[in-house]
Amino acid sequence: MERLHELKNGTDIRGVSLDNKERPVNLTTNEVKLISKGFYEWLQNNKKEKNLKVAVGCDSRLSGEDFKKEVINTLLAYGAKVYDCKMATTPAMFMTTVIEDYNCDGAIMITASHLPYYYNGLKFFTKDGGVDKKDIDEIINFSVNNSLKESNDGRLEAKRLIDDYSNILVDKIRTAVNSKKNYNKPLEGLNIIVDAGNGSGGFFASKVLEELGANTNGSQFLNPDGNFPNHIPNPENKEAIESICKAVIKNKSDLGIIFDTDVDRAAIVDKYGNPINKDALIALISVIILNEYPSSSIVTDSITTDGLSRFIEKLGGKHHRFKRGYKNVINEGIRLNEENEECHLAIETSGHAAIKENYFLDDGAFLVSKILVYVAKLAEKGQDIGELIKDLEEPLESIEYRINIDRENYREFGEGILKDLEECIKKSNEFKLPKKNYEGVRVICDSPIHNGWFLLRLSLHEPLLALNIQSDVKDGVKNIEEFIKQFLANYKLQF
Template sequence: MELSASIFKAYDIRGVIDKTLDPSIAKLIGQSFGSAMREIGETVCVVGRDGRLSGPTLMAGLTEGLLSVGVDVIDLGVVATPMVYFGTNIKINGHQAKSGIMITGSHNPPDYNGFKMVLGSSAIYGEQIQALRERIIAKQFATGSGKRSEYDIFPEYLARIVGDVKLQRKIKIAVDCGNGVGGAFAGKLFRALGCEVEELFCEVDGTFPNHHPDPAHLENLQDLIKNLKNTDNEIGLAFDGDADRLGVVTKSGEVIFPDRQMMLFAKDVLGRNPGAQIIYDVKCTRNLATYIKQAGGEPLMWKTGHSLVKAKLKETGAPLAGEMSGHIFFKDRWYGFDDGLYTGARLLEILSGEKDLNATLEGLPNAICTPELQMPCAEGEPFVLLDKIKEKVAEGKSLGTNTLFPSSESINTIDGVRVEYADGFGLARPSNTTPIVVMRFEADSQTAIERIQAEFKQVFLGIKSDVKMPF
């Protein structure tokens, strides 16, 4: 198969099986990644895979590639993505592997698969991922002969969480894994923590026969909502295909989105780390910054993208970070990687001390907001459009004027354009994975949302008169 540039994404490598990805490509990726490891003195790599049907053959190709460049492979088998990350933070059979690869298509359709990578204790993204492609094209591979071994990491992972997280009472929960790989572990973990667990779609099945494993979309939470209404379960937890993201549903069917979950986590973490920075991405509610300040913390808004947030967490030493997509990163009592299962455990720990856990969740500050809106564009166009808008914003700032967004209070351009108003915000940013502009709006009233949207519409039409706005 010919190497396609399209599989090298911003945060990972991802493609369609037998179209852009097969075992021969996996072998090349193993050779390239293993050679990059050897350059920084690393010789041991942990690898795991999710429940997708293409996992075993991609694992074989990847392993062959890694071994051929002199890297020893510790095969964790079928695991959740966080377990590979965990494997790069502990000693396994006397080896400290600081690099790891997870074969996963995450929340993508069944015919997709890909690779999430940690190189020398750091998540790689952007130019580093492109460098892997360039190395393959140049065939700049190390030589050697590595050894392969197998390791069951779940008992150690389970013991580490159960030894750390303590619930004050038993909670009855429903868990929906959408037939993703988290289903092999979630029930065991939450029962070990003392919960009573009802499992929905926890049989690992790479065809995803019930609903898609992506809790960011409301249609995938309907089974969980229905369960909570018809049983005495108190709360619902949902996981994406590789269990690094968490969705939360209350007894009444209200979805507690990750930016509101972050309020509870921030308050808890700041109780032990007063004055600490808490990182969140540009998609999050403006209520989060207010909540962090009130809890004695310092809010820090950052770019969207799990690898980018992870890198910022490492750079700043912050004890907590989170994204609207559901990636939550605990450095407080944990290792700083995104882990939906551990996040679920920490949430239950907090809620087990509350008199009425649903009242606590539903009482978190809320606002009127739109779902994530997507404006389709030609390939590469989202970045061109947003760069033009950023240029005009910068021109206005240098002249001391703001003609683009006249009713705004401030404009943040770290990732697209986030415009803050007295009564809300509007966001437009280029997706790093597909040719779309992602938009989100929040305000104190529907009238305010419509006014903000009208301002955004005028700006985009002024840049390109035939753009198809998603509202």
């Protein structure tokens, strides 16, 4: 059981699946078989039914096809009806549980998101969405203490999921734009390029954009290749963003789109080659959501800027700054709605964006589709999408540090530091704490030489403290750093 628990990564399974020079292999078809069996019994236990319908798909990772075959054969052996969805995206796999022609009881996506080529993993879905941490523990327990009996009732059917999913997106965009000029081709006359990073998002160029009339010449790295030979498929990666920005400028495109490996995240680039990601992406989709749902709360992770808060509030929205971790952000959005606080958007700076109308599913393709509606409408007026966020205030200075804690009891030690920092700030005449804060210690630094803020928090998965500092004055970050360095010296920590 211990080796399976070591594969737990928050709300999914991840491990090293290929020989490499960095890490030993710990995820093989043996582990995949055990965990698939555990998921199916867990699903049966929750549904109180036996022969269930499960969809299986993978991204472009080199071990994906072998793992997919193992998952399918395991499920068939225990009586499941299995849909082989071939190469797919993580959000599309969830949609197999809600699309009428599929109506699956569960789904398994084989992916390790943006991690290096030698990783792979499993993500699990039910009709309620992606499984939570406690569900993963239960699935692993079923994997070890499995009581399933083999059956001859299993059936396999191949499905063209990406075609079906693309058609859904195309229909949504056409309906929302409702172009009087060209209903079927609302993106005609626009050059919109895609960078799929050799992941599974290349379909978006041909099956969505071109169907809507866009010219996609200049798109890059659309072919699936699990070696990821061009750049890491990650909208947060500096090299990846630089690549799509250069492509937009070179091709004189109207818009650039970049996805991560399994398309649950995205970012865009305006026609001037400016990236719209992180806070800018949150601001852009907030404009769209608040136009449709005025006064909605917008849930984000903890490292968003004060400028973003002011931007959202000027639009009439409420900025609810929560914790890091996309699942934390999404669950907080769901919780607010359950408590009758209207929330239509939960988004992390990483590009995970979950929208209420789309089952609170973090879906990069759906996020981009919402934006494309406004791209089309603005284009008819001769305007650019970037104009929607021209009033977003950017910090003058910004920096992030990761401070290692070289101790076995790093979490307890780190929590002690955060508690001491909070007490220190309470006694300070120079700094103060915000009224609400949900992660780490966020500090307001509003004196003239600081004019900014910092956030010190424990990493979700690693033995380190993450430090974000921003300032709106020259040398403000340096001045804030001086205080933090003096404070951390008491614990023999430095950065």
